Amino acid sequence: MPTFANPAGLWALLGIPAVILIHFLQRKAQMIPVSTLFLLEKTHREASSGRHIDRLTQSVPLWMQLLSVILLSWLLIEPRYPVARSTQRIAVVLDSSASMMVSKDRLIAAMARELPDLQGFASEVEYTVLESTPGKPRMYAGKSLDELLRAMQAWQPASGTTDPTLALRLGRSLVSRDGILIYATDTPTEKLPFEAISLSVGEVIDNVGFTGLSFETKNGDVVWRATLQNYSENNTTRRWQADGDNGSTSSPKDIALPARSVVTLQSSFPRNANRVEIRLSSDEFPIDDTMRLVRPQPKQLKLCSSASLDELSKKLLRSIDQLVTGSAMDADIALVSYDPLDPTPSVGHAVMFVNDGTQGGQYLAGGIIAEKHPLMDGLNWQSLLVRETIPLEIRRNDQVLLRQDQRPLILLREVPAEAERPASQQLMFNFDPRLSNIDNQPAMIVMLLRFIEQIRERKVAASQENLEISQPIRLATSTPITASPVQLLELNKSGETIRTTVVDARMPLTSPDTPGYFRYRQQDQILMETATHFADTREADFRLCGELNQLADAKKISIEAHSTGDPYWHLWVLLLVALLLISWFFTRERDRMSTPH
Helix, strand or coil, X not given: CCEECCHHHHHHHHHHHHHHHHHHEEEXXXXXXXXXXXXXCCCCCCCCCCEEECCCCCCHHHHHHHHHHHHHHHHHCCEEEECCCCEEEEEEEECCECCHHHHHHHHHHHHHXXXXXXXXXXXXXXXXXXECCCCCCCCEEECCHHHHHHHHHXXXXXECCCCCHHHHHHHHHHHCCCCEEEEEECCCCCCCHHHCEEEXXXXXXXXXXXXXXXXXXXXXXXXXXXXXXXXXXXXXXXXXXXXXCCCCECCCEEEEXXXXXXXXXXXXXXXXXXXXXXXXXXXXXXXXXEEEXXXXXXXXXXXXXXXXXXXXXXXXXXXXXXXXXXXXXXXXXXXXXXXXXXXXXXXXXXXEEECCCCCCCCECCCCEEECCCCCCCCCCCCCCCEECCCCCCCCCCCEEEEEECCEEEEEEEEECCECCECCEEEEEXXXXXXXXXXXXXXHHHHHHHHHHHHHHHHCCCCCEEEEECCCEECCCCCCCCCCCCEEEEEECCCCCEEEEEEECCCCCEECCCCCEEEEEEECCEEEEEEEEECCCHHHHCCCCCCEEECHHHHHHHHHHHCEEECCCHHHHHHHHHHHHHHHHHHHHHHHHHHCCC
């Protein structure tokens, strides 16, 4: 039993009453007076004053024209014959960026309306739903549209701007060349890779939200600053309020935001409070209407120093947050003055300088070359002047960071772990700072700050940090991950645990993709507490959102992939031409005979 790919072709059947109406219009007979009847030849009636409605006269042209209309209608409705036991595969890649939460309900309604038609003539359909964020598991795989829609109801898009290319490549591989690949988003995209088609259901809305956060300490108080942006083209006024976990609540305040403006909110962290929520009056995009904060607290590092390096030690203690003085027994990092003539091995993390008791030799000559390394990126050492001194003992595995001609000036040493002693790093200056102008080099302080921050990352200790969602993080663990996994605890504002999950700390970690308060813990050791917030200005700006539906092309592809056309259409075309020629011939013959001579 055939089905029709183009039911609109049935409108061509209106040609049947049109043909019949034309044939009702007969020519009016013309009166010709003659003197002798035998001179009157057999003639057809000829209209003398136009046509008028008369009885229907059957004729060969009438039947040929009616058959032509029927045959033309058959060709226009494009009859298709379904292929037995065929399967239509459909992959849907969902734009998992946070802006989709505004369009989620419209997208689900569009899917419920459009997907059934994509089955076309296939006997069954298979659905696969993926998110555009790389690494996310499949949201749904099966044959039930109802289950697919329920999975989408539970979907919570909250990521930043993502590139869907990888997900589209995976979707195309799952449905093969003949399948349908749909990218569901809120921003129209005309051309997509891997022959994907776009279904955009977005709309332009006015939005105001938090975009950034910073802290500073004034008179012992922690002061937070939160930037607030109005993305719309209209002036607006919003109300904000801050609540602390100690029960403190600020009075509500109104703030005026001109169109396309950025303003800053500022206040002190409440004393005795560890967590704060800054709430903005809500709009259609709620994820950036709340800024969650924890009191920032980096890991504390203890520094010990040789007497000859006290000035440098004081400078570092003033410049680096949570760096305090410690003893040689409990220090996390040491400033070591190293005498090459009386070498004493240094253990643990250290910054080492040569201590040359001589007056030093001539200034070193030759070009200064910095190697590519994170500690050296963007630093300028060309004004460094160094006198010849007794060199350090350089090991084969030491990495040279800075050299002048053939002389290594700065090296990085990795000390492997031993029994009861963890691995450590040592930054070594292969010259005496007193015989150089390194104290006047801004590059040295920056490099030391970077090195100390690397040591801070390696230390197993609790810290409190404010992060954006999906921001890369690094956890230092005290025991093997396989023996004691890392737990992620989601907390409420009071610090109570809402839920607990296990994370694989062997893989690169990012902060959770939803705003909130979180704690990373290994056994009883707290590794990090965080407050995550949404601050992606691209996702919060809805000016480019709109609607685009390219599924009409997919329906046609589905029909053609799972059905065959009329195998006799060539014959019907030839027959149509023949009918029109026959009609033309008999009409012409009739007109020729009816023309008076």
